[in-house]
Every structure is written in C-alpha cells, then in structure tokens.
Amino acid sequence: MFQRREFLKYLAASPLLTSYSAFAQEVEETLGERLTDPSEVINVWEMEAVARAKVPPAHMGYLLTGVDSDDTLRANREGYTRFQIRPRRLVDVSSTDMSVNVLGAEADSPFFLCPLGSQGAFHPDAELGSARAAAAKNHHMILSTMSSTAIEAVAEARDKPLWFQLYVATPWENSATMLRRAEAAGCTAVALTIDLPAGRNTETDQLMARGDDRDCTVCHSPPRLKPAFDGLNMRGFGVMNPAMTWDVIGQMKEVTNMKVIIKGVEVGSDAALAVQYGADGIILSNHGGRATETGRSTIECLPEVIAAVNGRIPVIIDGGIRRGTDAFKALALGAAAVGIGRPYVWGLGAFGQAGVERVLDLLNRELAITMRGSGTPTIADIGGSYVHDVGHRVPRGKLGRDLL
Ligand SMILES: Cc1cc2nc3c(=O)[nH]c(=O)nc-3n(C[C@H](O)[C@H](O)[C@H](O)COP(=O)(O)O)c2cc1C
Structure with a gap:
C-alpha cells in the first residue's frame, strides 16, 4: 500500500507524467481506502469515492442510478457548462453572508438537503445523521416520505422546522394522515413530489446489484414498511397515485396549514399552473435524473420557470449541483435556494454525520469563494x-476536470 502511494506521489510530481487522466483514474481507484478522515476529503467526488468503498454495491447502485441510460442524470451536470460567471471587481467582500429565508425557513446557507429516501441503507446514522449535520451547520432539510427514520425523531434531531416531502399514497385518507402527522411534528411546509407517476427503469441500480447477494431484508425495510406508513390503512394502499392532477393542491390545503410546495416541475407552463392552483413554492427538479429519461438539465429549465412564475412564489432548484459555482449560477438565474441530494448522502455513507458536515463545509466554502x-x-x-449563457453545453473535457 505504502509503495503504491509513494508511486502515485512520484507520478504526480513527475515531468514524465503525460496523461493526467490516467493518473486521476489511479487516484480515484485508491481514494476510498486512502481517505480515512472527513477533513482529508477536498470535494464531493472524493466523498463519493469513499462512500463507494464503504457502502455495499447494491445500495450504492440505488444512490447513483438514473433511469435507462442515465442521460438526464448526466445532463444535470453538463447543463452547468452552458453558463459562465461574469465577476465584478473592487467590491467590498471582506465579509460574506450566505443566509436565506425561503417561506419562513431560515438557514445560514442556500444549500438545502433534498428529500432522499432509505438513508438507513447508507449508514446506521441514517436521517438522524443528516439532521444533526443540518442542525450543526444550520442548513434547511426536507424529509422524504420514504425515510428510514420516523419524522418525529428527525424533527427533534434537526431542532428547527423541517419540510416534509409527500408521495400521495392511496387511499387519500392515508395521505391526509401523513400530512397531519408531519404538521404535528412541527413541519412548516410539505413538498409534493409530482415527477414519478409511472414507475421507472433504474438500470444502473440493477447493474450494480448484480453480484451483491446479501440479504437486504436485514439492512433496510421494503417500501410498505417505512415509518411514514405506520398505522395507515393497508387496504387498497399504494405508495403513489398515478391518477393525481393539479386539484391535489386544493385537496392538500383542506387538510393542512403547511405551505404546499410542488416538487418536480420542469417547464414554464406547469410552473404557471402550480401558481394558478395555489402552490406556495416550486422545486424545479427532475428527481436527480431518476424520473423522465432524456430530459433537459434542471439549470437549463430554470430561466423558463422563473419567467413563468414572475416572482409570485419562490423557486428552488435541485439536480447535479456539485460545486459552489453551480449554486452561484442557479441563484443568479433566480433560484431562491439550491437542493443537494447525492452529495450529502455520499458524506453520510462515507463517515456518517461527520461526512455530511464535511460536504456542507466544502460546498459552503466553495460558494463563499465564488461570491467573494x-x-x-x-x-x-x-x-x-x-452569468452569461453560452447558448449550448460545452464538453467538460474542454473546460477542465470534473469527476476526478
Ligand atoms: C437515492 C435517492 C433517493 C431519493 N428519494 C427521494 C424521495 O424519497 N422523494 C423525493 O421527492 N425525491 C427523492 N430523490 C430526489 C432528490 O430529492 C433530489 O431531487 C435529487 O437527488 C437532486 O439531485 P442530485 O442528487 O443530483 O443532487 C431521491 C434521490 C436519490 C438519489
């Protein structure tokens, strides 16, 4: 091991090094074993590498997968190359303030923790680890319907109001019960996810699960047994409702006083409908490339959605945000906050709560540098x-390193 490390160091310093990408590949392959403390991790992809070394392949496959050939997943990253930053000079930037207030949710940073189900599959800290990290850094957190941990416990760990993400379950009374429970747990808003009415084909998940023959019934529960469904009527029970239409917003407002945010809008006309039907906010999202395949990147959808909403309600964006510069571009184009999904869960899988905290620190540092x-x-x-819109995506290779 030592010899290999020394060799890599030699390679890095050597004028003989002709192929940076060959070197980078070597480094990536050994990162997971070399980085043993969160403080050694310098960007979110390194955190991904550590998580890969620790999280079982089938679970990692669930975390990484897009749908079909993962085109939308890749688009979410590539979309950011379309926008370039136009900095201004000689402004007093001796102190920066990254705080935001979105629908009453006050946070020290615009990076919101997206709802991401089944976190118990990545680390025993599960959602409590994420919530404690969010509390330590004062980041806003949205809890998934599919979480491994009961909402009351997560709300206590976060110690500030969460938002609850809802999949509308059938029969409707089950959804109403979940809404009442979230409100009783102190949630101030519910994010209704609308981008998965029809199932999906998660091939990367299936590929990575091949050869991983552990019995997963001992490490995480099947969807129907998630804590959010405790006590629900299981006759005619479905986790999602494909018959749902825009009327659901009014239906939800009859049951709850929480703000209703629509998660999964991608086009301007839907954003206008969300406003028309009474939504209090929008999360522009394609489910991290896990819903409709060959879609656009979320950052490329943002200008159209912002124009349609015209300042009437806040728009949060998620999907592919991996750098402070990505967040900066989204904020410049009109987002009120930016959601991260996989990156914080890479941190969770790598080091539990401490890994989530490290990811938040890295992203906050990058954004602060970009702002200054x-x-x-x-x-x-x-x-x-x-920001300047180049008008087309620029191939990553021509811009520089992305994934190590
Ligand atoms: C493993 C995984 C589980 C997810 N679970 C949910 C969920 O339960 N509810 C939901 O609305 N979105 C879910 N999402 C989507 C995220 O909330 C978010 O939209 C997406 O991860 C953002 O993209 P990013 O991962 O590229 O940052 C999930 C995403 C992943 C990767």
Whole structure:
C-alpha cells in the first residue's frame, strides 16, 4: 500500500507524467481506502469515492442510478457548462453572508438537503445523521416520505422546522394522515413530489446489484414498511397515485396549514399552473435524473420557470449541483435556494454525520469563494447579470476536470 502511494506521489510530481487522466483514474481507484478522515476529503467526488468503498454495491447502485441510460442524470451536470460567471471587481467582500429565508425557513446557507429516501441503507446514522449535520451547520432539510427514520425523531434531531416531502399514497385518507402527522411534528411546509407517476427503469441500480447477494431484508425495510406508513390503512394502499392532477393542491390545503410546495416541475407552463392552483413554492427538479429519461438539465429549465412564475412564489432548484459555482449560477438565474441530494448522502455513507458536515463545509466554502471572487457579498446581490449563457453545453473535457 505504502509503495503504491509513494508511486502515485512520484507520478504526480513527475515531468514524465503525460496523461493526467490516467493518473486521476489511479487516484480515484485508491481514494476510498486512502481517505480515512472527513477533513482529508477536498470535494464531493472524493466523498463519493469513499462512500463507494464503504457502502455495499447494491445500495450504492440505488444512490447513483438514473433511469435507462442515465442521460438526464448526466445532463444535470453538463447543463452547468452552458453558463459562465461574469465577476465584478473592487467590491467590498471582506465579509460574506450566505443566509436565506425561503417561506419562513431560515438557514445560514442556500444549500438545502433534498428529500432522499432509505438513508438507513447508507449508514446506521441514517436521517438522524443528516439532521444533526443540518442542525450543526444550520442548513434547511426536507424529509422524504420514504425515510428510514420516523419524522418525529428527525424533527427533534434537526431542532428547527423541517419540510416534509409527500408521495400521495392511496387511499387519500392515508395521505391526509401523513400530512397531519408531519404538521404535528412541527413541519412548516410539505413538498409534493409530482415527477414519478409511472414507475421507472433504474438500470444502473440493477447493474450494480448484480453480484451483491446479501440479504437486504436485514439492512433496510421494503417500501410498505417505512415509518411514514405506520398505522395507515393497508387496504387498497399504494405508495403513489398515478391518477393525481393539479386539484391535489386544493385537496392538500383542506387538510393542512403547511405551505404546499410542488416538487418536480420542469417547464414554464406547469410552473404557471402550480401558481394558478395555489402552490406556495416550486422545486424545479427532475428527481436527480431518476424520473423522465432524456430530459433537459434542471439549470437549463430554470430561466423558463422563473419567467413563468414572475416572482409570485419562490423557486428552488435541485439536480447535479456539485460545486459552489453551480449554486452561484442557479441563484443568479433566480433560484431562491439550491437542493443537494447525492452529495450529502455520499458524506453520510462515507463517515456518517461527520461526512455530511464535511460536504456542507466544502460546498459552503466553495460558494463563499465564488461570491467573494464575483463581488457579491450577499445572496441577494447575485443577480442575472452575473452569468452569461453560452447558448449550448460545452464538453467538460474542454473546460477542465470534473469527476476526478
Ligand atoms: C437515492 C435517492 C433517493 C431519493 N428519494 C427521494 C424521495 O424519497 N422523494 C423525493 O421527492 N425525491 C427523492 N430523490 C430526489 C432528490 O430529492 C433530489 O431531487 C435529487 O437527488 C437532486 O439531485 P442530485 O442528487 O443530483 O443532487 C431521491 C434521490 C436519490 C438519489
């Protein structure tokens, strides 16, 4: 092991090194075993590498997968290459303030923790680890219907109001019961996910599960047994309702006083319908490339959605956000906050709560550097004139390193 490390160091320093990508591949393959403390991890992809070394392949497959050939998943990253930053100079950036307030949710950072189900599959800390990390850094968190941990326990660990993500279960009374329970647990908003009415084909998940023959019934429960479904009527029970239409917003408002946020809008006309039907907010999302295949990247959908909403309700964006610069671009194009999914769960899988905290630190540091470097000391300062739309995606290879 030592010899290999020394060799890699030699390679890195050597003028003989002709292929950076060959070196990078070597490094990536050994990262998981070499990085043993969260403080050694320098970006979210390194955290992914550590998680890969620790999380069983079938579970990692569930975390990483997109749908079909993962085109939308890749698009979410590539979309960011379309926008370039236009910095301003000689602005006093001696202190930066990254705090946001979205529908009453106050946070020290615009990076929101997206609802991501079954976190018990990645680390025993599960959602409690994520919630404690969110509390330590004052990040806002949205809890999934499919979480491995009961909402009351997560709310206590976060110690500030969560938002609850809802999959509308059938019969309707089951959804109503979940809404009442979330409200009683102190949630101030519910994010209704609308982008998965028809099932999906998660091939990367299936590929990575091949050869992993552990018995998963001992490490995580099947969907019907998630804590959110405790006490529900199982006659005619379904986790999602494919018959759902826009009327669901009014139906939810009859049951709850929580704000209703629609998660999974991708086009301007749907954003306008969400406003028309009374939504209080939108999460522009394609489920991290896990819903409709060959869709656009979320960042490329953002201008159209922002134009349709026209300032009437806040728009949060998620999908492919891996750098402070990504967040900066989304905020410049009008997002009120940015959601991260996989990156914080890579941290969870790698080191539990401490790994989530490290991911948040890394992203916050990158965003603070970008804000200072661009002459925007507060989030409100990051306006549309701070990004330039090239009009097409630029191949990553021509821009520089992305994945190690
Ligand atoms: C493993 C996994 C589980 C997810 N579970 C849910 C969920 O239960 N409910 C939901 O609305 N979105 C879910 N999502 C989507 C995320 O909330 C979010 O939209 C997406 O992860 C953002 O993209 P990113 O992972 O590229 O940051 C899940 C995503 C992943 C990767």
